[in-house]
Amino acid sequence: xxxxxAPLAVTAYTATSALGRGRSAHVDALRARRGGLRANDFTRxxxxxxxxxxxxxxxxxxxxALADHASRNNRLAWLGLGADGFLDAARAAIERHGAxxxxxxxxTSTASIDATERGYRELDGGRFPEHLRRPHxxxxxxxxxxxxxxxxxxxxxxTVATACSSSAKVFAKAERLLRLGIADAAIxxxxxxxxxxxxxxxxxxxxxxxxxxxxxxxxxxxLSLGEAAGFALLERAGAGDAPRLLGYGESSDAYHxxxxxxxxxxxxxxxxxxxxxxxxxxxxxxxxxxxxxATVKNDEVEATLVADVFPPTTRASSTKGWTGHALGxxxxxxxxxxxxxxxxxxxPGTLNSEVPDPRxxxxxxxxxxxxxxxxxxxxxxxxxxxxxxxxxxDGRVH
Amino acid sequence: xxxxxxxxEGIGWWSPGLPDWPSAAAALRAGAVPDAAGAPPxxxxxxxxxxxxxxxxxxxxxxxxxxACAMAERDAAALPCVFASAQGDVGTTDAMCAALAxxxxxxxxxxxxxxxxxxxxxxxxxxxxxxxxxxxxxxGRGSFAAGLLEAAVETHAEARPVLLAVYDVAVxxxxxxxxxxxxxxxxxxxxxxxxxxxxxxxxxLRHEAGAAAADDALPAAxxxxxASNPSAAALPLFVALARAEPARVRxxxxxxxxxxxxxxx
Numbered sequence: 135x136x137x138x139x140a141p142l143a144v145t146a147y148t149a150t151s152a153l154g155r156g157r158s159a160h161v162d163a164l165r166a167r168r169g170g171l172r173a174n175d176f177t178r179x180x181x182x183x184x185x186x187x188x189x190x191x192x193x194x195x196x197x198x199a200l201a202d203h204a205s206r207n208n209r210l211a212w213l214g215l216g217a218d219g220f221l222d223a224a225r226a227a228i229e230r231h232g233a234x235x236x237x238x239x240x241x242t243s244t245a246s247i248d249a250t251e252r253g254y255r256e257l258d259g260g261r262f263p264e265h266l267r268r269p270h271x272x273x274x275x276x277x278x279x280x281x282x283x284x285x286x287x288x289x290x291x292x293t294v295a296t297a298c299s300s301s302a303k304v305f306a307k308a309e310r311l312l313r314l315g316i317a318d319a320a321i322x323x324x325x326x327x328x329x330x331x332x333x334x335x336x337x338x339x340x341x342x343x344x345x346x347x348x349x350x351x352x353x354x355x356x357l358s359l360g361e362a363a364g365f366a367l368l369e370r371a372g373a374g375d376a377p378r379l380l381g382y383g384e385s386s387d388a389y390h391x392x393x394x395x396x397x398x399x400x401x402x403x404x405x406x407x408x409x410x411x412x413x414x415x416x417x418x419x420x421x422x423x424x425x426x427x428a429t430v431k432n433d434e435v436e437a438t439l440v441a442d443v444f445p446p447t448t449r450a451s452s453t454k455g456w457t458g459h460a461l462g463x464x465x466x467x468x469x470x471x472x473x474x475x476x477x478x479x480x481x482p483g484t485l486n487s488e489v490p491d492p493r494x495x496x497x498x499x500x501x502x503x504x505x506x507x508x509x510x511x512x513x514x515x516x517x518x519x520x521x522x523x524x525x526x527x528d529g530r531v532h
Numbered sequence: 533x534x535x536x537x538x539x540x541e542g543i544g545w546w547s548p549g550l551p552d553w554p555s556a557a558a559a560l561r562a563g564a565v566p567d568a569a570g571a572p573p574x575x576x577x578x579x580x581x582x583x584x585x586x587x588x589x590x591x592x593x594x595x596x597x598x599x600a601c602a603m604a605e606r607d608a609a610a611l612p613c614v615f616a617s618a619q620g621d622v623g624t625t626d627a628m629c630a631a632l633a634x635x636x637x638x639x640x641x642x643x644x645x646x647x648x649x650x651x652x653x654x655x656x657x658x659x660x661x662x663x664x665x666x667x668x669x670x671x672g673r674g675s676f677a678a679g680l681l682e683a684a685v686e687t688h689a690e691a692r693p694v695l696l697a698v699y700d701v702a703v704x705x706x707x708x709x710x711x712x713x714x715x716x717x718x719x720x721x722x723x724x725x726x727x728x729x730x731x732x733x734x735x736x737l738r739h740e741a742g743a744a745a746a747d748d749a750l751p752a753a754x755x756x757x758x759a760s761n762p763s764a765a766a767l768p769l770f771v772a773l774a775r776a777e778p779a780r781v782r783x784x785x786x787x788x789x790x791x792x793x794x795x796x797x
Binding site: 177181251266275295296297307334338340385517518 | 536609612617618619620625628629630632633636637639640641644645646648649650651653654655657658660661662663664665666667668669670671672674675678681682685686688689690706707709710711712739741785786787788789
């Protein structure tokens with residue numbers, strides 16, 4: 135069992151998703167129960183499903199110095215980076231600590247594969263068109279390279295690509311770097327965009343719902359895909375009342391590449407490690423943002439886990455009915471939602487779901503609830519059986 | 533900045549014609565590597581049905597990871613693991629993107645699930661029944677350095693030995709026009725923040741501003757190997773490990789940064 139850690143301050147954070155750009159857009163949509171899913175108008179070949187598409191990505195113009203990083207994913211990263219004054223906060227932190235002392239840890243599963251896919255669609259004599267012959271776009275690290283150039287950090291920089299847990303794990307890596315004194319601040323990010331690979335890939339696995347996803351509903355038919363960008367600035371906790379990262383847990387299912395362990399063995403281990411690092415028990419968790427993809431298997435396993443582990447006072451919901459599953463960006467998007475739940479004292483419910491799966495316990499919140507939240511957790515489970523659970527606390531009390 | 537000292541307990545290696553660390557160490561000491569390709573990595577840690585299904589980078593990563601665990605006499609099930617690769621599974625990317633350009637609705641589900649960057653970590657944790665944290669990272673030509681720092685930080689922060697595996701395969705098909713990578717290369721280390729009975733080398737690590745020098749510290753005969761694969765940016769460290777003498781190397785670690793590594797006496 136891991137030892138308790140000193141909390142880190144989340145001194146700035148932001149999210150952009152199908153709900154809009156920035157924190158206010160998310161709070162407003164969650165409070166008004168206004169979902170961001172719409173009929174798929176993204177793929178050239180028709181695919182009947184709902185998607186969480188971010189408006190305006192196509193119109194984003196990157197600054198000249200970054201123009202050769204142009205891809206849908208990097209455009210969304212740039213759009214998200216400017217929201218809520220995050221870019222200014224990040225630059226101020228780099229100025230304050232020195233560029234060498236600021237780590238940049240990003241999570242993505244798609245990287246800029248949208249640009250790679252385009253290259254294959256537009257082959258000219260068996261070659262990519264000239265504007266796509268850019269090695270820094272066709273790599274899993276494309277997002278890290280773009281943000282490193284955009285921000286000018288010179289501390290450790292890496293991309294975590296563990297499918298749907300990617301941008302949850304960035305918080306764990308940042309905490310360790312700060313704890314060991316390798317860095318004094320960390321900019322963590324998660325950006326994933328809609329692309330043919332994920333839409334037709336999940337379709338091939340028969341996991342895409344024909345209608346907007348209904349997490350934990352007894353009649354759920356699969357997930358809806360979305361896209362998102364999220365950013366957070368982590369520093370050692372001082373006297374301020376910024377929210378805190380209290381704990382994290384990482385684990386592997388050791389079971390199957392694309393099916394969760396039937397008893398949620400890895401997910402339970404990630405949760406118990408996160409609680410141990412935070413020095414908390416399940417009853418201390420006021421709100422739990424579930425992975426809740428609305429696939430038959432994920433929700434079955436996760437519903438049983440929640441019913442087994444938490445008291446009814448822990449309120450649990452999946453917000454994927456609002457945003458869709460943002461894959462590699464889901465971890466940080468839902469971390470942001472957990473932080474907003476703390477800041478604005480409310481539990482977002484589970485949009486689109488009406489009749490809970492009988493495995494669900496009384497913890498599942500379908501409707502929104504007004505409630506003081508001192509501790510909020512978030513589940514992220516990915517392909518390859520890769521799990522990460524995060525726990526955040528209200529900086530005014532922790 | 534605090535320096536990190538880690539102890540190496542196990543080393544794995546696979547490159548064309550050098551299927552394990554003992555043969556590689558001898559070649560690196562001699563300053564000559566074979567031209568022969570030799571047999572592909574056996575990856576016998578994978579069950580036969582998984583081995584058939586696993587793409588080439590997964591077999592490469594699992595081979596070197598298993599070698600390092602065996603040398604360290606560590607049960608892989610108990611080791612958190614970090615898998616680092618600059619380019620991931622370029623063969624699967626090529627096949628998937630070609631399929632998507634032709635007939636997206638016919639994409640193979642296996643191709644898609646193999647396309648995730650953590651495929652190697654996934655197959656490895658299933659094969660070894662490892663429930664510990666597993667991570668897949670990428671950092672361009674700094675992927676080895678980023679993985680080494682991440683694994684070193686993890687062993688100190690969690691007080692457990694950690695497995696690092698780094699790998700990249702040869703780039704074929706359309707992407708060969710865009711990405712570098714003439715040959716496959718994989719290497720692995722079992723690292724421990726505590727000095728145990730199996731420690732065979734000790735490394736002091738420091739992340740520093742300023743780019744690493746080119747590979748000019750390498751013997752000329754080894755430079756083609758270093759240039760053949762982004763993961764082989766690690767080569768100067770492995771030459772030092774093979775010589776088992778105190779040495780200092782600097783590896784690329786980001787846009788304008790490097791990882792300074794001192795092999796301690």
